[in-house]
Amino acid sequence: MTRYSVERFRAAVFHMYLRVAVAVTFPLSVLYFLFVATPDKGGVPFAFALFAAWLKWRTRHDSEESLRYAGWFLLMLMCLMLYGTYVSNEKLHQEVWMMIFPIAFAPIVAERERIIWIVVGALSLSAVSMLRLEPLTLMSTFVFLSAYLTLGLITMMLVRHNEQNIERLAHLTITDPLTRTFNRGYLKEVMASEINRCRRGGQALTVIMLDIDHFKMFNDTYGHLFGDSVLEQVAESLMKSAQRAGDYVFRYGGEEFCILTSGLDRDESWQFTEKLRLSIYALNIENRQSPHRRLTASAGFWCVTELDEITTSALLLNADNALYRAKEAGRDRVVDFEDIPTAEKTGSTRLQGSPA
Known part of the structure; x- marks a missing residue:
């Protein structure tokens, strides 16, 4: 039961992310098209918005089962983050893109998968930072990745603490206080x-x-x-x-x-x-x-x-x-x-x- 309670929590967060992604990225793609001179003219966030809308429709009747799509969502989100990092300039600060990913993946994947995602994110950010038209210096890259890893670890610790509280509450709601059997x-x-x-x-x-x-x-x-x-x-x-x-x-x-x-x-x-x-x-x-x-x-x-x-x-x-x-x-x-x-x-x- 406690495991299912945590999974329901992850599924609820995932559904919330999909709603936010659809609500934010559609207007964002329009703003990029009208005002920001990015190479794609808002095409990448628009594609991501369409994908998020499809996932939202696909998981509308699911609960914990919808978590099987979380990996695809995170993969697309990481592509959006890496693209944002690649085209960042004084108007599109790459720190903003860096902050999105750890906050996104930690609450919707299992504990054992979080380290994998944070490592994949760090390696991908390093590669993209070096491939930019204006590559970061070694010191800037080190500071950039240190901030990313710190944010990721803090986020994972907070999410795990929250999940433990959910597990405790779930255990209390299904357990008979006298006999410690299920109620x-x-x-x-x-x-x-x-x-x-x-x-x-x-x-x-x-x-x-x-x-x-x-x-x-x-x-x-x-x-x-x-x-x-x-x-x-x-x-x-x-x-x-x-x-x-x-x-x-x-x-x-x-x-x-x-x-x-x-x-x-x-x-x-x-x-x-x-x-x-x-x-x-x-x-x-x-x-x-x-x-x-x-x-x-x-x-x-x-x-x-x-x-x-x-x-x-x-x-x-x-x-x-x-x-x-x-x-x-x-x-x-x-x-x-x-x-x-x-x-x-x-x-x-x-x-x-x-x-x-």
């Missing part, structure tokens, strides 16, 4: 993403609903502070057991947790759910109100292989129905939704075609 608000977003991913990859998706048995009586007996401590231990146990790529643990509410996993068949899903249940049993926490005299949990799951018509509501509803059957059967057990008689699960599958 319920993030659940449907992940489920929708996992349904699409598993559908494309032909994988099964399993939803598990797990509830601590007799937890209300546990709180009444031992106190809510100790109950909170137990919730933390249970959550830690679940996260330790669900460490595969594609495993997610959510606090669904109170003492109920939801776990998503993918790539497992029905038997493997049952074994995985049983592993989660046994991990809580292995905590060996006393619960005098339970028939088992220790903390136990019940769980229900649904493993779905055909995801074409499935919705998040149906997944949650049917897994919760399996959990209800586990509690009805005596608790401290796992129930597979597919093992529930068809007549008894008609009501639960009714929502499969409803909106998520």
Whole structure:
């Protein structure tokens, strides 16, 4: 989630750049044509404006996917910058062109790509500065590049600091403060993403609903502070057991947790759910109100292989129905939704075609 938040930030900045590029370079090309005696008479900024307008149209419905065009935008921007540096004179100060590029590339490319862009920019500026009709002196070139690199490094540091703040805020918005699992608000977003991913990859998706048995009586007996401590231990146990790529643990509410996993068949899903249940049993926490005299949990799951018509509501509803059957059967057990008689699960599958 934090990675996606940063990518959304980069995409938003990229879209803003495209709007600014279109709004600025069209009038700029007209001004150059009318008032500034450049060799191209405004043709280069006009071509760049057309390219930016095309990119803006091409990415109008995209979000993070639009970032795949960021490299092309930066390449064209660097060509505009180099041309501006080449034709600079007392009216077109090359420092202005130098300042554009670092501010442009840093917020819209990944961290590992920024060093590449700043080095490419420095080498290109050096080459163009030496090829000018009035080439810079060695000292002027050194000062010019030092200023460019300094500006670039400062910009990258500020952008990275901003991204870290975005990551922290994103983490806080999706995390349950007590158990440090994902919260319920993030659940449907992940489920929708996992349904699409598993559908494309032909994988099964399993939803598990797990509830601590007799937890209300546990709180009444031992106190809510100790109950909170137990919730933390249970959550830690679940996260330790669900460490595969594609495993997610959510606090669904109170003492109920939801776990998503993918790539497992029905038997493997049952074994995985049983592993989660046994991990809580292995905590060996006393619960005098339970028939088992220790903390136990019940769980229900649904493993779905055909995801074409499935919705998040149906997944949650049917897994919760399996959990209800586990509690009805005596608790401290796992129930597979597919093992529930068809007549008894008609009501639960009714929502499969409803909106998520």
